[in-house]
Amino acid sequence: MNLHVKSEAAATLSRRSLLKAGAGFVLATYVARNGIAYAQDAAAAKSVNIAPNTFLVIGQDDTVTVLCKHIEFGQGPFTGMATLVAEELDADWAQMRADHAPSNPVLYKNLAFGVQGTGGSSAIANSYEQMRKVGAAARAMLVAAAADEWKVPAEEITVEKGIIRHTSSGKQSGFGALAAKAMQQPVPANPPLKDPSAFRLIGKDGAVTRLDSVAKSNGSAEYTLDIKDPGTLTVLVARSPRFGGKVASFDAAAAKAVPGVIDVREVPNGVAVYAEGFWPAKTARDLLKISWDDSKAEMRGTAQLLEEFRARAKKQGALVKQEGDVDAEIAKGGRLIETEFVFPYLAHAPMEPINAFLHWKGDTASARYGSQFPTPDHAVIAQVLGLDIAKVDLKTILAGGSFGRRAQQSTHVALELAQVAKAIGPGRPVKLVWTREDDMRGGYYRPFSLHRMRGVVRDGKIVAWSDTIVGQSIMKGSAFEAMTMKNGLDSTAYEGSNEIPYQVPNFRCDLHQVDVGVPVLWWRSVGHTHTGYAVEAFVDQLLEAAGQDPVEGRLAMMADKPRHAGVLKAVAKLADWKGAKVEAGRARGVAVVESFNTFVAQVVELSMGAEGPVVHKVWCAVDCGVAVNPDIIRAQMEGGIGFALGHILYAQQPLDEGRPVAGNFDSYRSLRINEMPEVEVVIVPSTEKPSGVGEPGVPPLGPAVANAMAKLGLPRPTQLPIRPGDSA
């Protein structure tokens, strides 16, 4: 998949930077940063930027800082990139550091997207070879420098745990002392990489620990909300309670009278309050009197949407995939099973609500925040401020979670940030802050979706399968449209439903792609959040009708899906699967979902409490190709399971006449520690190319819970969340 953003500004930036980057290699790395090359900054900091100098800074103190082109918000790319570099560099883990690379779509493009951005669980997949080559090239150049310095043959030099050594002469050195000289060496075009049998970090349990754990355990890690550059104003924006609403008129007299408030300005999105600190800004915003023009706003509530979606699902939608003849098979008779699954709008609700920082100085500007798609964000900031993109720099910093929320193909946060800066004028740094309620009610949700499933079981076999999906497109009209739109249909609405891992002779998947004025976005595992549930709960229901065991029945239909079957067998072994019933009052459910080329199977054991299912334990098997950081893989499975469980139990964002109802964690309930099941993870050994783990732990959990509930004689939940009464 090679994807390109349709953005003129991004293309311009790309061409301009290419010219710069093409001027030479060593120290020619150009990164927009107040118009100063990053390498010069590095030199000023007494560090030497070594080839490929784009990704590595070797300090005189022997530290090796990897510049990570993917945002770190918990999924572990800082540690992952550093592992890949350190492996080939033969560095000692203790000398490794990581920082975010600045915005530059040429040097730091995601090889899967064509622009700089993090998403689709792609970080390790697209960097596996690239970052190893960075490490290998740097190692070769350090060795060449040592050979030159010591006047010994390069072949006699070894590198081990950060020490460059020539045994017979007794000479040795750390990296820092030789870094300057190493930079003068030619950059090897294609440095040889280690054979996996020689790995001492990649895939080795306990060989590395997360680079960000210390700072994240003592409060020193800096997030966007923590930025306190002198003179920074906190900006809160009053936005329309309905999507598409506009300011008709407003009265800011009372708001302006709040001590600490500097100004109130109308911006395209609403009314912006500028204050010295959050509390005066929040107090003043609450005092604004705004009347909204809802003439173009989305006025439908979720109850009305559900009715409309249901009506559409009765007819076949646009064909996504078809094999055999489903209708003819249904006409032949057998047991026809029909189920409808309804999935609510979901907010991402990362712990750190949306925010962003920008200092517009007039002829230059600097932005810092957790930008997940720096390339389009960078372009839109420059555009709004009327600056050449070379005069604007954007640095991604740590973000308190995302789950998809910060990957803005619409650039709405960058746009609002630049607009609030523009409205007050140059010279005042602004920190745009969304409250938790702003974040919850601000849209960009997992799309509200409905699946109408029909299947035929005859002679103990599933002979027909039909899935009619009604849902909203995430990508339509965005700069990334070309990524996923095929024949006008958005694959993120059906991914997982069109390619099921089971051999069913008569198969159909069709889609009603509907327009709703609610902004939607990818949410941790995107389409698989609902297709995984629909497919895995339904296949379980059909297998039950066919009188088959959930594990054996699945395996029997997976002859040509070895990796699906592999994780399913692995999880069955881990859980010592002997059927769905385990003991009185408890039952087990299973599900297997592939997402982003990673295969995950989970077994859930639960009982029914007074208020709903209580999940006691989850067994999880994952095949993500070569496992780079086993402990991070386990952590992502554990976290994905907890994230998924909280949402299928409690979460929904209902709309009341177009207004999002849930505003905070009291009405959008999150999983808490007392509800977290025990989790056991097995990583299936693989030599396939590495794939991601940030998202794939999520999809199987929901259907595994539903399938376990069914084994206790309860219906599989058809409308999520399972406990809506606990939500708004």
Place this chain on the structure above:
Amino acid sequence: MAAFTLKINGREHQVDVDPGTPLLWAIRDNVGLTGTKYGCGVAQCGACTVYLDGQTVRSCSLPVSAVGKSEVTTIEGLTGKEAVAVQKAWVAHDVPQCGYCQSGQVMSAAALLGLNPKPTDQDIDLAMNGNICRCATYVRIRAAIHSAAKTLEG
């Protein structure tokens, strides 16, 4: 606006704020200590957890005017053997993912061990269920608290 003297991490700080200003924002915006986080503003998530005379409180929902002469401890001023044990265990287990809630988690965990040096799973549930982690690092939080308790034994 009114002047308040806040004793935070053993030092006195003068702040001139509206009396209704939550302690959280006085700590962050006026005193400049940013380890204590904003997550919800309504005492639901625990990211803003600090100690008031040694007891955990949600600083987002405590007005500055209610602090009085009480001593405030934030993550930056967290000391003592329980705190050391918890922070070491947090690193040993690589608990944090995004990390944003972890100041609050560490504050709650250290307070728990101060009161109960050998907590059971149920004790941990009771003490920690006011702290939301959207990354759901709960499995490791639990394991790290047990590890910290073990190191305190020895």
